[in-house]
Amino acid sequence: MRFNFSFRKNQPAPVLNHEGAAAYPLTPALELYAAVATAALSDQFYEKADTRLARLRELIAQNEPLFVARLAVYAREKLHLRSVPLVLTVELARLHRGDNLVSRLVARVVQRADEITELLAFYAVANERQGTNGKAPAKTLNRLSKQLQKGLALSFNRFDGYQLAKYDRAGQVRLRDALFLVHPQAKDAAQQALFDQLVRGELATPYTWETELSAQGQQAFASAAERQGAFQAKWEELIASGKLGYMALLRNLRNILEADVSAEAMQAVCATLVDRSAVARSKQLPFRFLAAYREVLELKSGRVPAVLAALETAIGHSIANLRGFDANTRVLLACDVSGSMQQPISARSKVLLYDIGLVLAMLLQSRCQHVVTGMFGDRWKRISLPAGQVLRNVQELYRREGEVGYSTNGHLVVYDLRQRREVVDKVMLFTDCQLWDSTGRAGSLAAEWREYRRTVAPQAQLYLFDLAGHGTVPLQVRREDGVALIAGWSDKVFDVLAALEDGGSALTEIEKIEL
Structure with a gap:
């Protein structure tokens, strides 16, 4: 009798990326980091928002609670992300019990008053406690996690009347609902009076650019010229008031220029834009400067050149102290311009993944003294x-992206180095990591990198800047192979470069977080 049983261990299924090409998985910690650092929580080219959220949940369960908490703080305080830290916090609250880790985490990630209500709204969705018409009134949240409740109560104590009024907006949960739900204990009589005003809807309307312009827009004007003059005066008032925040300034540069404000007002605007401290305090992601630059570039005003120059100076402040790139460091920067990179980062944004890669690459290029720059698609x-x-430079690359086609032949970057026998110290790919060979010759980045290190540059380092966080990479991330992963859209990715120079990894900065 012949027995057809096999006692060999089953081989693991091959890992494929979204294009069906061979790929490599990441560790649960690295995959969660990459998914969080690139999470817009909206539909992307390869992954729908619900799919990303489900994957985040799975990864949170696979990682240590303390790492998840540290990552949430890192995402909020270093990467300046708002929504995904709240997701991590709510999911951690569902899984973790027995200490005050969650309440301490809430106190760190809730930094604006509206994040109280956003956290509760997501908690309702995550725990299927929505009310009618998708609303989540407080009565549907009566089984709120005690640690979340404690953390939110502490968060209420940090906000003054201006902040509570500014962010008391209509939504799934109002601040009034949250107040009833978490029962914060007022620090003093003055704060109790604020809480009472919030409950009664009597908080004073805050002085913000939104409220001022909204009130202005409701007025009647005798002519278009009178309206233009009124808005010009209002913008000049807002600029002089110091109440126009840095982000509001970036977003409204076009409106300010179209209002034709005075020369003095424009000088004040440009002075704020280039102020190094103001840039640091604003916590702007680099692509915000690109979005503003493009809006201004379309205008015909004679003040446009000064504003464009100010934006160039401002974005330059974000990478002033980069280590590991001296005059002798040979660097190659390669930007993925494939079709999947032509995807807006969110439904409301004009900025593409491709743009983010270009911005980060050009920031690095501005600090390198020996650098080759290029882009890859078919070629x-x-x-x-x-x-x-x-x-x-970003605009120049954007203008020329069609010159190389729209496939993802990233291996050609290293193939070119190998054919030239050109030694570089650092190769940096800005990509969604979904590489494949459209030429039919079965080329791969893994094979090319292995040969390049073996035959040309044994000490070369390859940095994958993962801009999409899909969970797979085109070659193994291992120090002994000279391969590192960095993920995200913030200039803080360059802090990871510093950690790598010191022998750490992308997770080193996260592990430094104290809770």
């Missing part, structure tokens, strides 16, 4: 660009 093409013009 790899080197493009010489002047140093010190980050946003202008």
Whole structure:
């Protein structure tokens, strides 16, 4: 009798990326980090928002609670993300019990008053406690996690009347609902009076650019010229008041220029834009400067050149102290311009994943003294660009992206180095990591990198800047192979470069977080 039983262990199924090409998985910690750092929680080219959220939940369960908490704080305080830290917090509250980790985490990630209500709204959805018409009134949250409740109560104590009034907006949960739900204990009689005003809907309307312009827009004007003059005066007042925050300034540069404000007002605007401390306090993601630059670039005002120059200076402040890139460091920067990178980062944004890669690459290029820059799609093409013009260089690359096609032949970057026998110290790919060979020759980045290190540059380092966080990479992330992963859209990705220079990894900065 012949027995057809096999006693061999089953081989693990091959890992494929979204294009069906061979790929490599990440550790649960690295995958969660990459997914969080690139999470817009909206539909992407390869992954729907619900799919990303489900994957985040699975990864949270696979990681240690303390790491998840540290990652949430890192995402909020270092990467300046708002929604995904709240998701991590709510999911951690569902899984973790027995200590005050969750309440301490809530106190760290809730930094604006409206994040109290956003956290509760997501908690209702995550725990299927929505009310009618998708609403989540407080009565549907009566089984709120005690640690979440404690953390939110502490958060209420940090906000003054201006902040409570500014962010008391209509939504799934109102601040009034949250107040009844978590029962914060007022620090003193003055704060109790604020809470009472919030309950009664009697908080004073805050002085913000939104409320001022809204009131202005409701007025009647005798002519278009009178309306123009009124809005010009209002913008000048807002600029002089100091109440126009840095983000509001960036978003309204076009409106300010179209209002034709005075020369003095524009000088004040530009002075704020280039102020190093103001840039640091604003916590703007680099692509925000690109979005503002493009809006201003479309205008015909004679003040446009000064504003564009100010934006160039402002974005340059975000990478002033980069280590590991001296005059002798040979760097290659390669930007993925494939079709999947032509995806807006969110439904309401004009900024593409491709743009983020270009911005980060040009920030690095501005600090490198020995650098080759280019882009890859069907082909790899080197493009010489002047140093010190980050946003202008981004626009130049954007203009030329069709020159290389729209596939994802990232292996050609290293193949070109190998054919030239050109030694570089650092190769940096800005990509969604979904590489495949459209030429039919079965080329791969893994094979090319292995050969390049073996035959040309044994000490070369490859940095994958993962801009999409899909969970797979085109080659193994291992120090012994000279391969590192960095994920995210913030200039804080460059802090990871510093950690790598010190022998750490992308997770080193996260593990430093104290809770």
